[in-house]
Amino acid sequence: MEKLIAQIKQGKVWPFPGGIHPPGQKTISTGQAITRLPLPDKLVVPLKQHIGANGKLIVDKGQQVLKGQALTKPVANWSVPIHAPTSGVITDICQMPSAHPSALPELSIIIEPDGQDRWCTLNPVPTPSLLSHEQLIDIIHDRGIAGMGGAGFPTYIKADSRKAIEYFIVNAVECEPYITADDMLMREYASGIIAGIEIMQQLLTPTLTIVGIEDNKPEAIAAMQTAAAHNDKIIIQTVPTVYPSGGEKQLIQLLTNKEVPSGGIPADIGVLVQNVGTLFAVNQAVFEGKPLIERVITVTGNTIHNPGNVWALLGTEIKHLLDCQGFSPVPQQRVVMGGPMMGFTLPTVRIGVVKTTNCILAPDHEELAEPGPEKACIRCSACADACPASLLPQQLQWFAKSKEYDKLKEHNLFDCIECGACAYVCPSEIPLVQYYRVAKVEIKEQQAEQVKAERAKERFELRKQRLEREQEARQNRHKRKPATEKSADEKQKIADALARVKSKPAKDDDKSAVAAAIARAKAKKQNQGAGLEPDNSDVALERAARKEQARKYKEQKAAASTTDGDKAAPADDKKAAVAAAIARAKAKKAASSTTDSETATTTPADDKKAAVAAAIARAKAKKAAKAEQADSLEVDQTQSETAAPADDKKAAVAAAIARAKAKKAAKAEQADSLEVDQTQSETAAPADDKKAAVAAAIARAKAKKAAKAEQADSLEVDQTQSETAAPADDKKAAVAAAIARAKAKKAAKAEQVSSVEKDNAVDETAPTTKNQEPGTEAQPEQTAQDKKKAAVAAAIARAKAKKLQQEGSDK
Known part of the structure; x- marks a missing residue:
């Protein structure tokens, strides 16, 4: 580092690639001192005159303002205020054309000067060395100082650099043709510029301060050397006249032999650059308390009769500058803001001066000829040779025309400083810089859209997560609490x-x-x-x-109707039907018992009859076993109905299952009866006593079947009673009916078993035909016609029994 400092102090400079030597045309405007323009009729002050966000308006339409009064206040980062250039009245706040090639409207304050030029209260600082770093930064910020030599970067941001600065470079090169504003400023206000440099040295504490000036400005070099003689940390360095040596990165390479990395800033390599006009404004802001409300502007060109440099208030219309300097326009006159290399043609002269305006050029057609039609590229490589950033202008132009933005980024489009050297040397007159500017804007718009999309996606994801959390919270609120033990x-x-x-x-x-x-x-x-x-x-x-x-009420009602039938209220139809069915069942049962006893004592038996009786006994035993099985199924169903928590649907299903099982058992019993009848018909003897025995057995079977059918009727009627008479619960009624059916079946089974035992006893004790008393005549053999009659009678009996059984089950 010491070696580098020694080389710098010896006056050594390092070249940068590329560069051109256009005609300077600077002597046109350096023949006279800087003059001050008269007050214009109105001032158009845009709210945005720098890189960054607009300030917030703090004045209203119709308000009286003083010179130097703040019109806006900063509300965001990289935001600086603007101030009233003179005293007067705010006549309007509206959209006006901007100082941009597109002249897009932007919010501006229209001030009508009152001619008194009255200042607001100023707060000068005679000894800034007594102020702290933060106080100095606040002064620079509040006075609205921004870069006056390029893009208008807020000065307080640079002055408050968080990175260590080794070299503080003052850009006094002013390499572009026609522009002499900085040259004349250094000639006349060198001491003020050196005072501004010393304030920045206090803020940045650099190791060395270098002022770079082109060798075509001898008067400015001499003035600056004289003003900086007392400060040994300030070096006035002369650099060769090459365009664009005034570019920030090119000047750093010229003076320090350091190269700013692609996509980086000078602070990354410990360097910071400021323009001489900006430093003079810093001096006025601190020592005099003046905000940035005016600047030096070069007004030149062949159509200007009195070219020179003037102090112009910010907001002064370009037309006022031209008229004051003797403007004689030509047909299709062009007015350029800036120099011929990096400036742009204004669409109207009703645009106000801003902080970055350093030159107004009004050339005639011979001085600055209109560009010819664009021709095809001949691949001469002159553009690449002239590029100070070592880019490939030809490829960049192709990629820009085809909108291949990714390839433009790969070829470092944003390292282009838009100096115009490539377009200046192009023999095909291709406006290369215009392609680059359009491509840069489109890429920035695309990046802004991507940022918007990412933010929208992020907001969507956050909203989705929030909705999921709310939904989960709602579900948790409606969930039951975890099971706990009862108290x-x-x-x-x-x-x-x-x-x-x-x-x-x-x-x-x-x-x-x-x-x-x-x-x-x-x-x-x-x-x-x-x-x-x-x-x-x-x-x-x-x-x-x-x-x-309800059960007690039912029992009391039943007891009252039994003991006092004559005085009882008119019985229900269903109850009467039940009573009638019960009476019929009792009568049939009595008749069946009488018939069985008579038949057992009066009918003579023989060996065949004994065989028939044995078969009947076996059939009855088999029926009894099946009935027992059906009863057990019924009881199991009853138990399942009483054990489990009953409801209406389950009770109905259980009842249907029970009825189906009962019908199945009845069908099985009927099949057994038919089998017995078949056995009887096959084993019947031709004798009349055999026929009588068979008929008696058939009669007993029919009587028993009728009794069972009647019994089923009575059970069904009991079920009807339990469902219609008592107001008891449906579930209890279903349980009671099931129990009643089980009891009835048990009683019938017991009676059947006793009847079977009696029949077996009678059959075993009856005398056979071989032991008949003497004198008894044998019955004549049964004829074929009698057999047919007997078979028909048996079939009729079976059909009737089946019909009675079906009617009983339907009831």
């Missing part, structure tokens, strides 16, 4: 309910079993759903009490 009071209530159910006086064993089963089922359900189901023990007890009351 001691709830357990005691359950125990008391079970005790009350068990301690009730039972009318019979079946009712007690049903009640116990219901109680157990309820207790089990409550214990399993502890913490998940509400406690319904009180409701269950009330329901049980209502059922018990």
Whole structure:
């Protein structure tokens, strides 16, 4: 580093690639000192005159303002305020054409000067060395200082650099043709510029400060050397006249032999660059308290009769500058803001001066000829040789025309400083810089859209996560709490309910079993759903009490109707039908018993009859076994109905299953009866006594079938009674009906077994035909016609029995 400093102090400079030597034309405007323009009729002050965000308006239309009064205040980063260039009245705040090649409208403040040029209160600082770093930064920020030599970068951002600065470079090269504003400023205000440099040295504390000036400005070099003689850390360095040596990166390479990396800034290599006009504004802001409201502008060109440099208030219309300097326009006159290399043609002269305006050029057609039509590239490589950034202008132009933005980035389009050297040397007159500018804007727009899309995606994801969290929270609110053990009071209530159910006086064993089963089922359900189901023990007890009351009411009504039938109220039709069915069943049962006893004592038996009786006994035993099986199925169904928690649908299903099983058992019994009849017909003797025995057996079978059918009718009627008479609960009625059917079947089974035993006893003790008394005549043999009659009678009997059985099951 010391070696480099020594080389710099010796005046050594390093070349940069490329560069051109266009005609300077600077002597046109350096013949006289800087003059001050008269006040214009109006000032058009745009809110944005720098890189960064606009300030916030703090004035209103019609308000009186003073010279130097703030019109906006910074509200965001890289935002600096603007100030009133003179005293007057704000006549309007509206959209006006901007100082841009597109002249797009932007918000501007229109001020009508009052001619008094009255200043607001100023706060000068005579000894800035006593101020802190932050105080100096605030002064520079509040006075609205921005870069006056290029893009208008806010000065307070550079002055508050967080990176160590080794070399502070002052750009006084002013390499572009026609422009002499910085040259004249250094000639006349060198001491003020050196004072501004010293303020920046206080803020940045650089190792060395270098002022670079082209060797075509001898007066400015001499003035600056004289003003900086007292400060040994300031070196006035002369550089060769080459365009564009005034570019920031090119000047750094010229003075320090350091190269700014692609996509980087000078601070990355410990260097910071400021323009001489900016440093003079810093001097005025600190020592005089003046905000940036005016600047030096070069007004030149062959159509200007009095070319020179003027102090112009910010917001002064370009037309006012031209008129004050003697403007004589030619047909199709062009007015350029800036120099002929990097400037742009204004669409109107009603645009106001801004902080970055350093030159107004009004050439005639010979001085600055109109560009000819664009021709095809001849690949001469002159553009690449002239490029100071070592780019490939030809390839960049092709990629820009085909909108291949990725390839433009790969070829470092944004390293282009838009100096115009490539277009200046192009023999095909291709406006290369215009292609690059358009491509840069499109790429920036594309990047902005991508940033927007990313932000929108991020917002969408955040919103989606928020909605999911809200939905999950709603679901959690509606979820039941986890199961917990019941409290001691709830357990005691359950125990008391079970005790009350068990301690009730039972009318019979079946009712007690049903009640116990219901109680157990309820207790089990409550214990399993502890913490998940509400406690319904009180409701269950009330329901049980209502059922018990209904049952008692039913019993009392039945007892009253039995003991006092004459005084009873008119019976229900269904009840009368039940009573009639019961009476018929009793009568048939009595008749059947009488017939069986008479037949057993009067009918003579023989060996064949004994065989028939044995077959009948076996058939009856088989029927009894099947009936027992059906009864067990019925009882199992009843148990399942009483044990599980019953509801209406399950009770209906269980009843249907029970009826189906009963019908199946009846069909099986009928099939056995037919088998017995078949056995009888096959084993019947031709004798009349055999026929009589068979007829008696058939009669007994028919009577028993009729009795069973009648019994089934009575059971069905009992079921009807239980469903229609009592107001008891449906579930209890279904259970009671099932128990009643089971009891009836058990009784019928017992009676059937006793009848079978009696028949077997009679058959075994009866005398055979071989032991008949003497003198008894044998019956004549049965004829074929009699056999047919007997078969027909048996079939008729079976059909009638089947019909009676079906009618009983339907009832």
